[in-house]
Amino acid sequence: MNFIVEAAVKAVKDLYQTDIAPADINLQETRKEFEGQLTIVTFPFTRFSRKSPEQTGNEIGEYLKANLPEVAAFNVIKGFLNISISDAFWLDTLYNEILPASFAEAKPNGQKVMVEYSSPNTNKPLHLGHIRNNLLGYSVAQILGAAGYEVIKANLVNDRGIHICKSMLAWQQFGNGETPESSGLKGDHLVGKYYVIFDKEYKKQIEALKAEGQTEDEAKKNAPLIKQAQQMLQQWEAGDEAVISLWKTMNSWVYAGFADTYKALGVDFDKYYYESNTYLLGKDIIEEGLAKGVFFKKEDGSVWIDLTADGLDEKLVLRSDGTSVYITQDLGTAQLKYNEFHMDRSIYVVGNEQDYHFKVLFLILQKLGKAGADGLYHLSYGMVDLPSGKMKSREGTVVDADDLMAEMVQTAKEQTDAAGKVDGFGEEEKKQLYHTIGMGALKYFLLKVDPKKRLLFDPNESVDFQGHTGPFIQYTHARIRSVLSRAGIGFDDRTPITELAKEERDLIVWLNQFPQIITTAANEYSPAVIANYVYELAKLFNKFYHEKSILSAEDDTLKQFRLQLSAASAKVIKKAMGLLGIEVPERM
Structure with missing residues (x-):
């Protein structure tokens, strides 16, 4: 409705000999209980008119009706000028704008945006929380596309780490060679089953060690299963062929299961990233940050960044043994994504329990002067509850997608x-x-x-x-x-x-x-x-x-x-x- 704004600017100039900007016109949708479709707030103009808001509204209304054929009538309620647009205007709008096939189709705006969503773990099937994540990410991508952006839908798969090894180890010890085909289970459900089994058996071992006199913390560290899982992770990172082979096999089951779920949910992706390929990428960035003085090294060799001046705290970015933490790989992945697509914006669809993590990640990238760092956005969303309460995947109480x-x-x-x-x-x-x-x-x-x-x-x-x-x-x-x-x-x-x-x-x-x-x-x-x-x-x-x-x-x-x-x-x-x-x- 730019023509109303332009006419209102001219009205103030002609009636009160005062120049104002279009931004000074507060144009709103008329409230349902009043006649009209558009409302101009007249209070700001009283200092020019030196009259009451009602008188000012009536003068501007008379001016608009006399000078704009589209204005059929007006009424003033206190300091609000309610304008009724003519039926002829609305009929022209229907036939010339709304009915044509091009209605609500934005022209490309030349900006590229990546929307990263889903980000599943390959040790369990998708659950209700993932559903909200996927639906949000997919819908935001669709909306941005309709608004004229070039959109890349990305999925960063969490396919490595101790949680993956827990499922693998439980399958080795308790699976008896079970497969999706032999069990009739979807692959992601089968792997998730063994993640739950690991947790149950691990708890049994903890209780047994506590009965022998160990404290809770000692038992958690000394339980044979957790030690074996940690050893398996070390073997994976060392490239042990047998461990890598099992990892590939079980992940392939999960990916087939995910594909079925995504299809039923009606979401898709243009690009997949895998943490197994990206977790080492951040180490070069850590070296770069040390050279720039953005990071500092402690006596034990661990690398940190001090964000206390920014209202945060000190953050570990590399362990003393040189291994990555989550922020390390996220730094590397952010760089990889930008190098590949040079997007103007990068949106991370992740639950609000990760708010702090993303504040730190984005701030580090800005301090490093990374290209694209100013276009990062965390689409933080709330959790989904059911009448039955909160969900916990390791206990097998998750609402499966x-x-x-x-x-x-x-x-x-x-x-x-x-x-x-x-x-x-x-x-x-x-x-x-x-x-x-x-x-x-x-x-x-x-x-x-x-x-x-x-x-x-x-x-x-x-x-x-x-x-x-x-x-x-x-x-x-x-x-x-x-x-x-x-x-x-x-x-x-x-x-x-x-x-x-x-x-x-x-x-x-x-x-x-x-x-x-x-x-x-x-x-x-x-x-x-x-x-x-x-x-x-x-x-x-x-x-x-x-x-x-x-x-x-x-x-x-x-x-x-x-x-x-x-x-x-x-x-x-x-x-x-x-x-x-x-x-x-x-x-x-």
């Missing part, structure tokens, strides 16, 4: 059947619809909440055709497609409609906001902005649908117009849901 998705599809089946929304569907079509609704429910529930907030996920609440849910929006889309299908005619040409009902105008006004909504969501890295926008759109369409007849409109001209408005609504719902990674059915 595959199990949860299967439960969502089953819940969708039960509720869809009960609502009678699959009458006349074939078996394959029903199966596809259950999956679409179940996954839509899961994704929407997790994405409609601001990423920073912790959330409680209730599977049953998420599959509700009447609530603030994915299935409600999916059903709205199917309803529109049903109406368009029953119309059975083409409706491409502009109609000679000149006046709009309130429900029609409200719908066009809201549709017109979609490009700006994409921009806002991209700037805030927040799929919740899209999710809440499309929910409001679905509500507005349903109000229009119930208040105004479409197929039985008073005449063919009005019928055609309402079909066009319906088609525009369906298009935007589908695109908005697509940015969340959610499919919308054609019928249900």
Whole structure:
């Protein structure tokens, strides 16, 4: 609405002989209880007008109405000038901007951004926390792409370390050669099973040593299993062929399992990085930092950085024995990623328990003067809880991603059947619809909440055709497609409609906001902005649908117009849901 801002600037100049900048105009969406679509806050202009906010608002309103044909009317409530834009303007907007295929398609902005998400460990399957991570990362990537960025979707796989060796060792000692094929388990589930077995057996050994008189800490260090796992890690780092072979075999099982989960979840990646390839990369950066005086070495040979002046603390970046810590490999990986893609921004989608780690990482890269360091961003998100409480993977109490998705599809089946929304569907079509609704429910529930907030996920609440849910929006889309299908005619040409009902105008006004909504969501890295926008759109369409007849409109001209408005609504719902990674059915 730049033309309103420009006209308001001119109004202040002509009425009060004062030059102001467009940024001085506070233009807002009019509150629902008042007439109008746009509101200008007039309080700042009283120092020029030397009149009350109400008088100032009325003078500016009269000026805008006299000089802008798009302004149909105005009203002033205290210091707020509410402007009603003409129906002719909104009809032009519908036909010239919203209905064309290019609507809400941003031109490339020349900036490249990497979104790194998922980052699984290869000692266990993906769980509910990973689902939020993957959905956030994928959706943010989709939104940034829609906003004009060139996007690289990256996955850094945590495929090395003591936790991996725990699963390997447990499989060696207790597995009896079990494989995904022989067990019927997905590979990631099989490996995760042995991670749990390791923990149970390790605890048994701790208790046995404590019974012999050792303290808790002594028992934890002296338990044979943990010593064997540490030895296996040393053998892996030394390149022991047998250990490397087992590591490759078990990781291959996990990757096949992950691939199935990612496919069911509807996410993908352009680039994979593996910690087994990157964990040594940071050592050269440590040497560089020592030479620059960014790092310092202690007497035992360990290397540190002092960040106390920055409100943090001293941070270890290399152990005394020369081995890497997490920050070492993250420094190296950040450099590798930038060398390969030279991106303007790099977004790390990682839970908020790692907030401190990323503050340290980004600060070190800035102090080292690394290219791209100013474009780093940690998309920190809250944990997901279930009514049953917190999850712990080593105890086998995690809500498995595959199990949860299967439960969502089953819940969708039960509720869809009960609502009678699959009458006349074939078996394959029903199966596809259950999956679409179940996954839509899961994704929407997790994405409609601001990423920073912790959330409680209730599977049953998420599959509700009447609530603030994915299935409600999916059903709205199917309803529109049903109406368009029953119309059975083409409706491409502009109609000679000149006046709009309130429900029609409200719908066009809201549709017109979609490009700006994409921009806002991209700037805030927040799929919740899209999710809440499309929910409001679905509500507005349903109000229009119930208040105004479409197929039985008073005449063919009005019928055609309402079909066009319906088609525009369906298009935007589908695109908005697509940015969340959610499919919308054609019928249900």
